[in-house]
Amino acid sequence: MDLSKTDLPQTEDEWRVRLTPAEFRVLRQADTEAPFTGEYTDTKTKGVYRCRACGAELFTSDTKFDSHCGWPSFFQPLAEDRVRYIEDNSMGMRRVEVRCANCDSHLGHVFEGEGYGTPTDQRYCINSISLTLEPRED
Incomplete structure (x- = not known):
């Protein structure tokens, strides 16, 4: 299920x-x-992690890592055009919200400079409920 923008619900x-x-x-x-x-x-x-709302491919298991933070963590999206970023100043801190670029659904937040040994020094902290996993065989 990979819905085009014209097939997406238009109202909340x-x-x-x-x-x-x-x-x-x-x-x-x-x-x-x-x-x-x-x-x-x-x-x-x-496999490939897709947006649960629209089916857009967002992340791959190749970029998933163990951050032990309580949510799935990735060090980069599948491609930069798959997500969009919003400054989030809620909860008394500056964070960067990550949304699906296709349907504008909330995915989680991205953090950087935390010292994880990843190629990007970023942690995309994504809610499991925002994703579906399409397994692949190696």
Whole structure:
């Protein structure tokens, strides 16, 4: 399911019908799932992670790493045009929100300079409920 922008729901009420209440809270209202509860937090399965709302390919398992933060972490998106960034000054801190570029759904946040041994020194901290995993065989 990779929906084009013309096939996407146009109103929040249409999104509410398409998504479960928990998915709607995170994807459309920028909520955060509880740490260490998401289905992909510790997953090692190889494949492509897609936006749960529209099916757009966002991340690959090749860029997923163990950050032990409670959410799936990636050091880069599949391509920069797959996500968009919004400055988020909520909760008394400066963060950068990550959204799906195709459907504008909330995915999580990106942090940098935390000292992880990754090629980009970035951690895309993404809610499991914002993703689906399409496994691939090696």
